[in-house]
Amino acid sequence: MFLITLAEKGGGSQQLTFEKNEVTIGRLSGNDIVLAKGNVSKYHSRIVLKDGKFIIVDMKSTNGTFVNGKKIAAPQVVRPSDKIYIGDYILNVEAKGASPTQTAQRAAASSDGEISSEGARSEDGQSGERYQEEYEDAGGEEEKENEEEPPERPARSETGALPTGTKSRMPASMAAALARKQRKIDPRVERYSRLQKDIHDRLIEYLDLRRLDMDRLGDEELWRRTEKAIKDILDQMETDQELPDDVDREELLTDVLNEALGLGPLEAFIANEEITEIMVNHANQIYIEKKGKLFLSEKIFSSNQAVLGVIERIVAPIGRRIDESSPLVDARLKDGSRVNAIIPPLALKGPCLTIRKFKRDALRIEDLIRYKTVAPQMAEFLEMCVKARKNIVISGGTGSGKTTTLNVISSFIPDDERIVTVEDAAELQLPQDHWVQLESRPPNLEGKGAITIRDLVKNCLRMRPDRIVVGECRSGEALDMLQAMNTGHDGSLTTLHANTPRDALSRLETMVLMAGMDLPVKAIREQIASAVNIIVQQTRFSDGTRKVCFITEISGMEVDVVTLQDIFYFKQEGFTEDGKVKGRFVASGFVPRFYDDLQRRGIPVNMSIFRED
Numbered sequence: 001m002f003l004i005t006l007a008e009k010g011g012g013s014q015q016l017t018f019e020k021n022e023v024t025i026g027r028l029s030g031n032d033i034v035l036a037k038g039n040v041s042k043y044h045s046r047i048v049l050k051d052g053k054f055i056i057v058d059m060k061s062t063n064g065t066f067v068n069g070k071k072i073a074a075p076q077v078v079r080p081s082d083k084i085y086i087g088d089y090i091l092n093v094e095a096k097g098a099s100p101t102q103t104a105q106r107a108a109a110s111s112d113g114e115i116s117s118e119g120a121r122s123e124d125g126q127s128g129e130r131y132q133e134e135y136e137d138a139g140g141e142e143e144k145e146n147e148e149e150p151p152e153r154p155a156r157s158e159t160g161a162l163p164t165g166t167k168s169r170m171p172a173s174m175a176a177a178l179a180r181k182q183r184k185i186d187p188r189v190e191r192y193s194r195l196q197k198d199i200h201d202r203l204i205e206y207l208d209l210r211r212l213d214m215d216r217l218g219d220e221e222l223w224r225r226t227e228k229a230i231k232d233i234l235d236q237m238e239t240d241q242e243l244p245d246d247v248d249r250e251e252l253l254t255d256v257l258n259e260a261l262g263l264g265p266l267e268a269f270i271a272n273e274e275i276t277e278i279m280v281n282h283a284n285q286i287y288i289e290k291k292g293k294l295f296l297s298e299k300i301f302s303s304n305q306a307v308l309g310v311i312e313r314i315v316a317p318i319g320r321r322i323d324e325s326s327p328l329v330d331a332r333l334k335d336g337s338r339v340n341a342i343i344p345p346l347a348l349k350g351p352c353l354t355i356r357k358f359k360r361d362a363l364r365i366e367d368l369i370r371y372k373t374v375a376p377q378m379a380e381f382l383e384m385c386v387k388a389r390k391n392i393v394i395s396g397g398t399g400s401g402k403t404t405t406l407n408v409i410s411s412f413i414p415d416d417e418r419i420v421t422v423e424d425a426a427e428l429q430l431p432q433d434h435w436v437q438l439e440s441r442p443p444n445l446e447g448k449g450a451i452t453i454r455d456l457v458k459n460c461l462r463m464r465p466d467r468i469v470v471g472e473c474r475s476g477e478a479l480d481m482l483q484a485m486n487t488g489h490d491g492s493l494t495t496l497h498a499n500t501p502r503d504a505l506s507r508l509e510t511m512v513l514m515a516g517m518d519l520p521v522k523a524i525r526e527q528i529a530s531a532v533n534i535i536v537q538q539t540r541f542s543d544g545t546r547k548v549c550f551i552t553e554i555s556g557m558e559v560d561v562v563t564l565q566d567i568f569y570f571k572q573e574g575f576t577e578d579g580k581v582k583g584r585f586v587a588s589g590f591v592p593r594f595y596d597d598l599q600r601r602g603i604p605v606n607m608s609i610f611r612e613d
Contacts, residue, residue, distance in 0.1 A: 002049065005092040006033065017096060021049045025086060026059070030324040039063050039087035047084075047093055053077050054093050056084055063087065189300060195247065197302035199256050202233050223261055230256050263310050265299035266355070270337070276357050277399070282350030283307050292544015304350040311341045311351060320442055329442070332425045335360070339425070362429045365408050373401065373538075374548045375585035377609035378568045381551065384605065385534050386412035388594055389491035395504035396538035401546040402495040403427055403471065405538055410493060413467055417491075420463055422456045423471035436463065453477045454515075457484070470494040476515030478508055485531035501535040501552040505562050508532075522560050529554055529562045533594070539570075541581045553592045565590050567610070587611060 002023055007013035018032060025033045026043040035044070041061035048055045057075045058065040065072050066085035078084060080094035206229045230253055237243040258267045269278045269288055277289035283301040287294050301307050315322055315331045322329045328342040336358035343351045365379045374382070385392060386409055394409070396402045410430050413419055420436045421428050428437070438460070443450040453470065454477035460468050461484060468489050470481055473496045485492050496511070498504040505528060512524050537550035551568040567590055572583040591610050598605050 002047070003094050003096045004033070004047070007090045009088045009090065019096075023047045025091075028323075035087060035089050037087050037089075040089075044086055045084075047078075048075075049095070052095075054079075054095075056093075189298060191244075192247065192252075193300055193302045195244070196252065196256055196259065197306070199230065199233055199237075199252070200259060200302060200306070203229055203256065203260060206233060223257070226260055227253070227257055230260075259302060259306050259309070261313075263313070264301055264306055265297075266310065266353075268299070269297070270333070270335075270355075270357070273360075278353075278355040278357070280307060280351070280353040282347075282352065285349075289544075292540070292546070307351040307353060308343065311343070311353060314339055315341070326442070330425045332427070333358070336427060336429065338427055356427075358427065358429075359404075362411075362431070363404055363408055364411065368405070368408055371545075373405070373546055375568070377587065378548060378551060378585060380606060380609055381567065382409055382536070383412045384595075384598075386410075386491065386493075387414070388598065390533040390594060391485045391490060391531055392493045392534045392536060393504060393508070393532050394493070394495040394536045394538060395498040395501065395507075396495070397497065397499060397540060400538045400540040402538055404546075405536065405548065406469070406471070406493060406495050409536075410467075410469055413491070417466035418464065419467045419469060420460045420465040421469040421471065422453055422460060424453060427471060428469065436465075454480055457481055460484070461487075461489075465489060466491070468492040472496065473508075473511055475511055478511035479515040479517060482508075482512065482527050482531040486527065498537075499539075501537050501550050501564055501566075504535050504537070505554075505564075525560065525562050526557060529557050534592075535564070543575075543580045545581055547581075553590075555593065565592075567592055 002016075002018035002020065004016045004018070004023065005013055006016060016033065020032075023032045024043065024046045025031055025035060025040075026045070027034070027036060027038075027040045028042045031043065041059070041063070043059045044061040045059055045065045046057050048057065054077065055075050056065060056067060056072065056078050058072055067076055067078055068082055069085070078093060080092060082092070084091040084093065203226070234243065234249060234253065243249070255265070258264050263270060265286065266278055266280070269275050269286075274290050275288050276292075279287040279289075279294075280301070281287065283304045283306065286297040286299055286301075288297050289295075301310075311322055311329075314333060315329050317334075318331055320329050320331050322341055322343060324345070327344070327346045329340070331339040331341070333339060333355070338356040338358070340354045341351065365374075365383070368374050369376055369379055382392075392409065394402045394406050407428055407430070410419070410421075410428065411432075413430075413432060415432050415434070417432075418434050418436070419430060419432055420438065421430070422438045422440075424440050426437055426439045438456045440453050440456060441449065441451040453473075454475065457468070457470060457477045457480040466489075468481070468484055469492065470477065471494075473481055473494050478496075481492065481494055496504060496507055498507045505525075508528050509521065509524050512519065512527070532554050535550070535552045535554065536548055537552065538546060539549045540546050547570050548568075549570045550566055553565050553567055555563045555565045557563065566588045568585060568587055570583055571586045572581060574582050576582050587610050589610060591607065595605055595607070595610075599607070
């Protein structure tokens with residue numbers, strides 16, 4: 001739909017064709033037209049086709065956008081004969097398949113360099129200034145009523161402190177379809193959100209935070225200066241009678257400050273110890289998990305751009321990035337909480353953020369017994385497994401508590417042993433002093449420099465570890481982990497995703513094959529049978545409780561099949577009247593082989609824990 005002629009001052013020209021209704025221009029990759037010059041802003045301008053008219057919009061660029069020599073202060077309609085000046089570049093725009101007359105007019109204008117003193121006008125004589133109000137609805141009526149569509153990109157401020165807002169690139173038809181699916185927001189909440197966004201926009205203009213030197217300013221000074229600026233804005237709004245009487249000024253001040261520099265409405269959830277998980281589906285929908293159950297929060301973000309600002313503030317301090325070329329990321333908060341973020345174009349409704357909160361006080365085995373995650377005899381058995389240097393795999397579904405159990409079991413490792421942990425996003429919190437913590441690294445802007453879990457597991461073998469603990473095996477690192485378990489690193493631990501102990505074996509086989517080694521299945525199974533001693537299977541039930549449903553020993557091989565023997569299991573017996581899972585932990589009566597060995601060697605062990613109930 002677009003045919004743009006791009007010429008550099010003193011250089012050649014080229015024609016670019018775009019099959020879309022909007023084209024973005026700027027210095028950063030991710031723009032449709034990238035102009036890599038210092039006098040072009042990261043996200044400088046965009047050109048929109050609406051009702052057959054082309055509109056040029058300046059995206060609050062530093063040096064401005066000019067049409068026929070005049071700097072535009074608002075969206076402006078341009079004709080094929082008009083010249084658009086951006087830095088050292090000149091652009092002409094016309095519809096793809098334009099008539100020969102239009103093309104000739106554009107070519108003539110480009111060659112003779114004439115500049116109109118009247119500014120650009122649409123073909124029916126409507127001025128760009130008069131068209132501004134129509135442009136502001138360029139996303140369609142649905143966009144104006146519903147401000148929760150995905151933004152065109154994670155627009156960044158110069159420092160990343162306060163991203164500036166931009167209109168959505170989502171087509172109006174898609175926006176309308178999504179709006180119908182999304183919940184109806186309380187009018188008071190919506191009004192408060194609009195007020196918050198208005199103050200946030202004024203704050204950007206007031207401080208021009210894009211030009212603040214973040215390193216010199218420091219966090220405390222930035223928060224102090226921003227808080228003072230918000231108070232000044234609120235004072236002015238009260239003077240102008242723009243602040244509703246029913247709004248709590250202090251609450252509004254806190255909310256705007258948190259959204260500008262903190263985690264917005266998520267700050268309250270982070271502070272609430274009862275909340276274990278926070279899920280932002282888009283700006284207007286935040287779910288929380290409390291006591292294992294999901295609840296829809298009344299709090300919302302003022303815009304999707306505000307969600308993007310929060311995501312950037314999370315990932316930037318740990319050297320990670322999120323943009324159109326890398327639209328998903330794993331990260332962590334300062335307190336260790338695990339974060340996953342995914343943004344448009346992959347997330348259709350808007351930026352999506354999931355936070356698994358980090359417990360300030362690490363759980364102990366007594367806590368798991370109190371929560372009825374394990375029975376006392378199971379806890380005693382797991383402690384003996386760790387001290388006897390048995391290799392343990394903790395298996396379970398998403399949110400079943402695998403990492404928590406891994407953390408608790410790892411605390412049984414003796415203090416005089418060297419522990420090396422490997423994770424994607426550091427979560428483990430071990431009490432031992434001799435502990436080396438490693439974390440993987442994603443690729444840089446050029447797609448280089450990535451350090452994977454597998455790279456770190458291989459490196460562990462050169463670090464003289466007594467124990468290797470891998471936060472989660474997802475791919476080819478499973479092969480390296482099994483080899484480590486088989487070559488003198490007994491007592492290693494890891495987790496993986498699977499629904500049953502038998503499924504855990506199948507998953508291990510699959511991950512070993514993902515390492516790229518052309519191994520026969522029988523060889524892989526023999527490797528697993530000799531490396532892994534115990535599988536701990538954990539499940540999250542419908543009432544939100546998490547329980548270790550199986551503790552299973554890998555007892556060997558029969559022909560081509562790995563044999564399993566359950567030692568403990570959870571026997572579900574139905575539900576209580578209030579919907580809670582009812583059941584009990586049962587010992588199968590089977591005594592694991594290594595317990596017999598310990599007994600023969602004279603090491604005291606409690607054999608009574610294996611008696612059948």
